[in-house]
Amino acid sequence: MKLFGSTFLRKKNKNRGKSTEEELFQQQDITKYYSRQVDENKKHLGELFKGTFDFKCESIKIGGLKGYITYISTMINKNELSNRVLQAATNRQTDQSFRDMVEMRELYFPSIDYKVSKNFHQVVWSVLNGEVVIMVDGYMEALTLDIGLPQQRAISEPSTQTIIRGPKEGFVEALPVNIQLVRKRLKNPRLRFEVFQIGSDSKTNVALGYINDIVNEDLLCEVRERINKVDVGALLDSGNVEEFIADKSFTPFPLVYNTERPDSVCGHLLEGKMAIIVDGSPFVLTVPTLFVDFFQASEDYYQPFIMASFVRMVRYSSFMIALLLPSLYVAISTFHHELMPTQLLISIQAQREGVPFPAVIEIMIMELSFEVLREAGVRMPRVVGQTVSIVGALVIGQAAVEAGLVSNVLVIVVAFTAIASFVSPIYNFSIATRLLRFVVIFSASFMGLYGVLLFLIMMVIHLVSLRSFGIPYLAPVAPFRPKDQDDVFIRMPIWKNKKRPSYLYPKTPVRIKDQYKPGPPKPMGDQR
Amino acid sequence: MIILVTFMFCLIFCASIGVITVFDLYLYNQPLLTIVKANVSFQRGTSQWMIYSVLLVGFCYSIGVDYRVRKNKKTSKSS
Amino acid sequence: MKNILVEKLSLWQLFILIFIFEIGSAAVVSTGNDAKQDAWIALGVAMIFGLGIGLFFHFLLSRAPGKNLFEIFQLCLGKWMGGALIIMYILYFIYIASRVLRDFCELITSFIFEQTPVEFVAITMVVVIIYMLYLGIEVMGRTSEIFIPYFFSFIIIIGIAVFISGEMEFTNLLPILGEGIKPVVKAVFPQLLTFPFGELIAFTLIIPYTSEFKKSKKIILLAVFASGLILIYNAILQIATLGVQMRARSNFPLLSSAREISLLEFIERVDLIVVFIVMYGIIIKVGVFFYGALKGLELLSKRPYRMHVVPLGAIITFLSVKISDNFAEHIEEGLIVVPMFLHIPFQFILPLLILPILLWKTKKSKEGRE
Amino acid sequence: MNRKPFLLLVICMGFLTGCWDRVELNDISIVTGLAVDKGKEMKYKLTVEIVNASQFSKSQMGGEASPAITYSLEGNSVSELVHKMNIGITRRLIFSHTRVLYIGEEVAKEGVLEFLDYLDRSGQFRNDFNIVITQGEKAEVFTKITYPVQKVPSLKMHKQTQSFIEEWGGDPGVRLTDFISAVTSLGRNPVAAAIKLKGDPKKGSSSENNQSLDIESLVEMNGMAVFQDDKLVGFLDLTDTRNYYWTQELKNTSLSVPCAKQDEAKSRDQLFNDLRVTETYTQLKVDLKSGRPVLKVKITGETRIEATQCPDDITKIETYNKFEKQTNEFVANEIQKTIEKVQEEYGADIFGFGEVFNRQHHKEYKKVEKNWDEVFAQAEVEVESDLHLRRSGIRAKSFISEIPKQD
Incomplete structure (x- = not known):
């Protein structure tokens, strides 16, 4: 399959290997050298941040030397600044001298995260990043102190992937918090996070997380390479990364999984996948992504396996319903009347009596108005949202039928389809079904069930040709791997799930070697 | 040869018309000319215009492919 | 990375392809009526x-x-002779692919869409096949992996459903060999031998590209055996449901027997399920022959076969309609002309003629090496 | 990857499509019944019965219009007439839901093959409609007799035959494919159900018929029609039909078996056991006895007592044995009578003994294949019944045996 592997390689990225602070500022007017004279540095900074009200550069005295403390006041935690930095710097009775910045930090700010900046670009970068820079006269370096960010959103329940049983924590916008949420669950020294800075304007931190002794080395390289190649002005959400690293854009199916749930990310990491956390986005991507991932909710693993398997089957069938039901209605009612039992046919015909549109137009109107309603419902302010749903229910549900514009059966079909399309645990997968549904309706209205079949075969061919980071999208089913079937259509009990999925080629294919199987205690006489 | 795809298309097309003509000759006992005519000609009143247009699409496509191959070769030579 | 990416047709996929290929159209058109x-x-x-x-x-x-x-042909006969032979084979494959496609078009237009022109059905089918082949033979294999459970279970379910509907009469199978072995022999030679089984010749262009060539022997045998069993099951189903005469009179007996299904007063007229089976079978069958022809063109023109997919698809569409004026001609050609003048020479005689040359050549090269 | 050709092809496809076979539900009329009669001037007179679906919608329930409409046309072939019906009918007709095919007696006598070919060949017809021969009246009359519970006449007819087959078995249960394969087979002759009209045909065709308690005209099952090849030769009554069906694939039926053999007594004075046959299996065999075929029917099955008028004590084994013996004799006798009747009156092998003979003795059958019906008419018949009496409802002894004797 050279064809798909090479799609990405073909687009050679021209400016690769950037993303270090060295190349942050390409403008010639910013000097690169950090001067021994602090005043000169101050002057450069002042020029750079001219007109920025929250840029502060205050003079302090440290160890009897003249120095400046520089920061952007809106980016830092002010309490921390005054309590830990300013007090420590000024309250010292004896002014001890120091050899270099590291020593100074040991003397004055022993408990604060630090970095030593050797050039001017780094200083600017740190200031922009919400850190405090202390420049002291006569030294070739500046000290950068990380005193933490100001307020951020508290950890709350994920809004898009709610579950009934299971952890209710969701990711937030801050990268460190998100990493913490993952680390908290996996206390494994081999859990690693690599950081990339992406976006020439935004300089967003992107963390690539993986468990080193599970993930396949080749896959890791591929992912790393692709993240490196991302070339964009600003990364505002993980959605931007998703579009850049996916194998193929011309497909309605999402090739990258996203989730708000830390437990689901951990599950994926343990399977041998990688997580991509983008600063500023509560949606974490996991790659490689497979078709079946979109049918596995994390709740499946917290429920009894029989129930979970059943629910999973329901999900698969509701996917098919959401995709095909309207088109089947169109096909059967306009092409294959013989497929319906006589009584049903008569009653459907009786309902369609007097409806002025052909079935296709009828269903298109209803589906479109449903899409409009859904979109309006999402974008509306919560207060007005209620109104939309009431109007929608009245207009679509009742008035249309009573006015004789659409038939009753059709309302049932559309409603059921709509409900079925909400079953998928991941939102952007249901987008695919929504979009494709119109294509099938179209095809069914031309060619009846033959058209539906043609569409299905085309869709499967398309799905089968998709790859996510080189892994076939339909992996455990096609190519078929009998050993990986325990977590696809049904979920086997947890104690049976001893192997990691082999289609990801994990380094350690076995989760646990133990042959434990739960059961009641053995009766007394039975002990051997 | 530069126009290989188009050439192959024409070759295979003519040859396959030849094959079905031979079979029709065997089955129908009609003069050769009428059979060839029936096999190639466009019958009105049927939907056969569809397959003729598909044939045209195939032909245009093959020309397009040849053109692209040629262009690619030129650029690779010049570089 | 690349070792993960490079994926050849796996043995399981080969098995499925042969299985569907063999059943493909043989399950629908009436086979072995002489017996x-x-x-x-x-x-x-x-x-x-x-x-x-x-x-x-x-x-x-x-x-x-x-x-x-085809490479063997060129090895044995040289570039020009081999090339001529390859072109003949390409024509043979294209011809058979068009015939198979025509079978399906006839089926659709006589059973489901009475008004729709065959041209349209042919075009839509070829578009699907072109798309599949453009993406490669592996995609064909994997698509089949997705569809094989449905394909297989539908075939089995038809039998069970007809049986439950009470339409089967196994006494229709009696008397066994009432007129001796003669009709059976007549049915086997040459029709049944060439029609589903001899057509395996198209796989000689696929088998060399499977992941493990050595094990493929077993797989081929297994697949032929399994598909043979399904065909036998199918024939029994048709005879028991329709009776001998009705089966012989039906253009597509499997569809006719599926029509007898009537369960719970609700599941009726499920012949569309059969249409699905047939449709997928035909797609694979046409696809494999098509692929064979493409491989030949690739070898001759030294261009990747993807370039030939669309033009050749157009030719197949054209031929499938033009191949015969009416259904009677189609059937007669299929019964008389094709087995004698196409199947037997291309499936048996030519390979048999090539074999000694090949043996001699390989022996010589071996000696040369030693 | 170059996607352009596919886009082009898909767009082409979009333009090519003309939705040839598309018919909206609003543009069709569902045909539920077809009646074929002999035409006055032309060969056939075809009557279609179509459902008026608007009568079945919730909002218009109880409207004035009739639930079904019939329309007749004369012509030389059924297939042409089917497509010509729009002379008087607004919508396109679809035949896949045809429930009953009524064939007039006159037409049936002349042969039905000529128009059955259309039904066999056309992909539109399902194989689940009843074929009935109408007795007395013309076939078209039967498509017009309404019934209050099932308003569409043919749906009523279809339901009626289904229930009748399941409950008692007085219908041969013939479908199109059965009929045609019986016609083509040399070792079997076709049959079809027969119906007759009770009451006045004029009154039955108006919906007032539905408003009285005592329905003035009603379609009744009336046994079956026997064909010689494709020509009607006669009718059999309901009991004979049941017996015929028993030799084929009967499931349930009930019997009233006289308790004691009183040859002289009229049935009015007799006492009966009422038995329900719950499961039965019939085996047909043709044995050769000194070169002549002997037709053998073997019936096995289970029965239960539904009611008894006899004073015997049902808790005893002897009683069970006695009843079983009586039943078996009764059944064997009944079926024997029916087969002999067919042999004598029609000489047409409607039971399929010829096919059975072919399967068992292929070579011998080949000799007599051409004149099998004659051989059949002269063949000896042996019927063996082996029904088992299993249980007797929710009471043990009948209260009849408990009544203190008067004398």
């Missing part, structure tokens, strides 16, 4: 010969490892 109620015996006999045919093709390929049939 009357013993058609299933005839199929069984033909299957045993089919195993032999599979072995023979595999033996031929194993003499020149890594080479497909």
